[in-house]
Amino acid sequence: MKIDETSKQELVRILGDRFTQNAVLIDQHARGEGHLPAAPPEAVCFPVSTAEVSAIVKICNGARIPIVPWGAGTSLEGNVSALSGGICIDLSRMNDIRVVNAADLDATVGPGVTRKQLNLFLRDTGLFFPVDPGADATIGGMAATRASGTNAVRYGTMKANVLALEVVLPSGEVIRTGSRARKSAAGYDLTSLFVGSEGTLGLITEVTVKLYGVPESIVSGVSHFQDVESAVALVTEMVQLGIPVARVELLDEQTIVAVNRYSKLDLPVAPTLFFEFHGSAASVTDQVKQVSELIEAHSGSKFMHSIDHEERNRLWHARHEAHYALLAMRPNARVYGTDACVPISRLAECIRLTREDLERVPFFVSVIGHVGDGNFHLGMVIDPDDVNEWELAEEIHDRLIERTLTLGGTCSGEHGIGYGKAKYMHWEHKNALGIMAIVKNALDPNNVMNPGKILPASPEWPSRNLV
Numbered sequence: 001m002k003i004d005e006t007s008k009q010e011l012v013r014i015l016g017d018r019f020t021q022n023a024v025l026i027d028q029h030a031r032g033e034g035h036l037p038a039a040p041p042e043a044v045c046f047p048v049s050t051a052e053v054s055a056i057v058k059i060c061n062g063a064r065i066p067i068v069p070w071g072a073g074t075s076l077e078g079n080v081s082a083l084s085g086g087i088c089i090d091l092s093r094m095n096d097i098r099v100v101n102a103a104d105l106d107a108t109v110g111p112g113v114t115r116k117q118l119n120l121f122l123r124d125t126g127l128f129f130p131v132d133p134g135a136d137a138t139i140g141g142m143a144a145t146r147a148s149g150t151n152a153v154r155y156g157t158m159k160a161n162v163l164a165l166e167v168v169l170p171s172g173e174v175i176r177t178g179s180r181a182r183k184s185a186a187g188y189d190l191t192s193l194f195v196g197s198e199g200t201l202g203l204i205t206e207v208t209v210k211l212y213g214v215p216e217s218i219v220s221g222v223s224h225f226q227d228v229e230s231a232v233a234l235v236t237e238m239v240q241l242g243i244p245v246a247r248v249e250l251l252d253e254q255t256i257v258a259v260n261r262y263s264k265l266d267l268p269v270a271p272t273l274f275f276e277f278h279g280s281a282a283s284v285t286d287q288v289k290q291v292s293e294l295i296e297a298h299s300g301s302k303f304m305h306s307i308d309h310e311e312r313n314r315l316w317h318a319r320h321e322a323h324y325a326l327l328a329m330r331p332n333a334r335v336y337g338t339d340a341c342v343p344i345s346r347l348a349e350c351i352r353l354t355r356e357d358l359e360r361v362p363f364f365v366s367v368i369g370h371v372g373d374g375n376f377h378l379g380m381v382i383d384p385d386d387v388n389e390w391e392l393a394e395e396i397h398d399r400l401i402e403r404t405l406t407l408g409g410t411c412s413g414e415h416g417i418g419y420g421k422a423k424y425m426h427w428e429h430k431n432a433l434g435i436m437a438i439v440k441n442a443l444d445p446n447n448v449m450n451p452g453k454i455l456p457a458s459p460e461w462p463s464r465n466l467v
């Protein structure tokens with residue numbers, strides 16, 4: 001869809017040089033960080049207020065120009081690719097921290113505030129915001145993808161941590177959903193509808209999130225296992241026993257190879273669990289004791305743990321950089337990532353069957369997971385120009401999702417659908433997908449909001465614009 005001259009002039013009148021068709025900026029906004037091909041927008045807008053967002057949306061909706069919201073562009077499923085061209089609305093300049101209510105443990109921020117920026121701001125308050133996707137994503141983008149990360153096993157995902165939103169609807173109307181109250185039974189839960197909607201229903205222009213007190217004591221630790229099955233069995237038992245671990249991450253031996261190389265560590269090359277415990281000194285000591293016993297029962301290596309801040313940061317930084325460690329394993333590679341999530345009691349089986357399926361794969365593959373949530377990722381390090389590798393990765397992914405759904409799980413624990421996983425929406429939701437389409441159509445009858453995402457391709461949607 002071409003941006004017509006009248007709309008362009010209107011946008012320039014409102015935004016000045018914050019409306020741009022600069023080739024470099026367009027290129028930078030053509031794809032996120034995943035494996036999927038780029039699809040560039042025709043222009044990028046940088047609004048600084050809700051009123052500007054609303055004005056842009058009214059113009060685009062009136063002229064049927066597709067809109068792709070953009071936070072930090074770290075999403076992995078083609079969520080920000082402009083499949084139908086149109087305008088990318090980059091919200092990163094709406095990055096003001098508006099209110100911190102320390103007494104109520106909440107904060108209200110612009111959508112472009114990043115998670116690290118918020119935590120830096122909170123540094124002297126004794127509070128923190130726990131949701132931590134590996135990348136320094138924006139709070140708006142994280143709300144839009146219902147993101148989570150290593151802390152979700154203890155603190156929940158964005159679903160649990162967003163209290164209220166301000167949203168610009170496709171009509172340009174501005175609404176508020178939710179409130180600062182910790183619970184509400186007042187009508188349909190529109191906050192939950194927009195959390196995870198990936199920019200297909202509206203633009204989030206303000207987010208109110210929950211905050212938490214920085215724990216009195218934090219201990220991190222590592223243990224290595226003979227096989228992935230033992231590590232996963234331990235985690236399952238730990239969750240079933242209700243040990244309130246704050247983080248528990250599985251890195252298989254392949255991931256350790258990559259992480260050691262990239263982050264200059266010398267961890268033994270074996271399936272490994274990274275743990276972190278939060279609480280009072282007594283509670284953390286108790287958690288460490290219980291987990292040490294479980295490690296022994298599952299023949300893990302001696303539990304090396306520490307309260308040292310620097311050592312802890314080094315470990316978790318290496319974990320968060322795992323995606324880039326995989327990319328560094330092969331020149332010009334892309335990491336074809338998956339995001340299956342199953343009930344915890346089926347996790348060991350799902351990972352075992354998946355690893356069997358990977359036995360003869362010719363490219364480097366890692367298994368890494370937020371295993372306390374039943375969520376794990378394959379990182380298939382493929383040559384994006386090799387059709388055979390693409391097809392094989394797709395086949396593995398298809399079989400993984402079939403297996404996951406059979407085990408009662410979901411095709412996406414946290415990365416969202418974008419267009420990369422749209423085909424699995426039929427498999428997972430069956431006739432409930434029709435209700436999603438009705439909701440989409442009711443709010444966005446002209447299909448201008450991030451077209452081609454979440455809902456699988458339909459003859460009614462415009463064609464794709466991949467390069």
Ligand SMILES: Cc1cc2nc3c(=O)[nH]c(=O)nc-3n(C[C@H](O)[C@H](O)[C@H](O)COP(=O)(O)OP(=O)(O)OC[C@H]3O[C@@H](n4cnc5c(N)ncnc54)[C@H](O)[C@@H]3O)c2cc1C
Pocket residue numbers: 032033068069070071072073074075076079080091111132133134135136137138139140141142143144145146147148149150198199200202203204205320321323324414415450453
């Ligand atoms: C190294 C690495 C590690 C990662 N680890 C994790 C992880 O552990 N857990 C996890 O959940 N994710 C993870 N991700 C994925 C990514 O960081 C998340 O999906 C994140 O929430 C995206 O935020 P963003 O600001 O980059 O959004 P973007 O990528 O810019 O956008 C994501 C989607 O949200 C929409 N959107 C963005 N802002 C808004 C807005 N204000 N209003 C409406 N729609 C909007 C976009 O249109 C798009 O559909 C990782 C990514 C990388 C590169």
